[in-house]
Amino acid sequence: MDRAEKRELVTGLNEAFSSAGSVVVAHYAGITVAQMNDLRSKMRAAGGTVKVAKNRLAKIALQGTDSASIVDLFKGQTLIAYSEDPVAAPKIASEFAKGNDKLIILGGAMGSTSLNADGVKALATMPSLDELRAKLVGMIATPATRIAQIVNAPAASVARVIGAYARKDEAA
Numbered sequence: 001m002d003r004a005e006k007r008e009l010v011t012g013l014n015e016a017f018s019s020a021g022s023v024v025v026a027h028y029a030g031i032t033v034a035q036m037n038d039l040r041s042k043m044r045a046a047g048g049t050v051k052v053a054k055n056r057l058a059k060i061a062l063q064g065t066d067s068a069s070i071v072d073l074f075k076g077q078t079l080i081a082y083s084e085d086p087v088a089a090p091k092i093a094s095e096f097a098k099g100n101d102k103l104i105i106l107g108g109a110m111g112s113t114s115l116n117a118d119g120v121k122a123l124a125t126m127p128s129l130d131e132l133r134a135k136l137v138g139m140i141a142t143p144a145t146r147i148a149q150i151v152n153a154p155a156a157s158v159a160r161v162i163g164a165y166a167r168k169d170e171a172a
Contacts, residue, residue, distance in 0.1 A: 013061035021086035022110045024093045025073040030102040043092050048083030067109035087128045094124035
């Protein structure tokens with residue numbers, strides 16, 4: 001890799017770190033190519049990215065970003081998983097690590113907050129932004145539905161009473 005390619009990689013990683021909602025750093029020693037491709041496809045489906053870069057280049061790319069505090073995690077064979085959704089990358093990485101003991105989560109960052117391995121796993125258990133939005137809409141819509149039912153209940157009762165009188169008159 002020549003100097004221009006390294007500069008391009010550092011610039012790309014810097015932009016990714018700056019725009020990422022969360023970043024996860026993990027050791028991947030012993031993971032097969034098929035397993036790595038599986039992790040990448042799962043991460044891509046969730047809107048995230050998995051990259052393997054030289055630690056020195058990743059440290060340079062972290063400079064000037066909110067995630068700069070995780071620079072100490074880059075030792076040994078490390079991979080970087082990141083996503084714009086703060087929950088997606090930690091969730092996919094944690095799920096993959098449960099099924100594959102060779103992926104060891106070292107830590108990560110969410111914005112300017114540095115996370116240890118337990119912090120990343122805790123972040124993975126949180127609902128995603130879309131799930132939270134759906135719950136919020138459901139909570140807002142439920143009272144409106146109940147109000148509509150209460151308002152319509154007297155009219156329905158009156159209609160049933162009139163219907164009962166009509167049936168009574170027909171029978172008589």
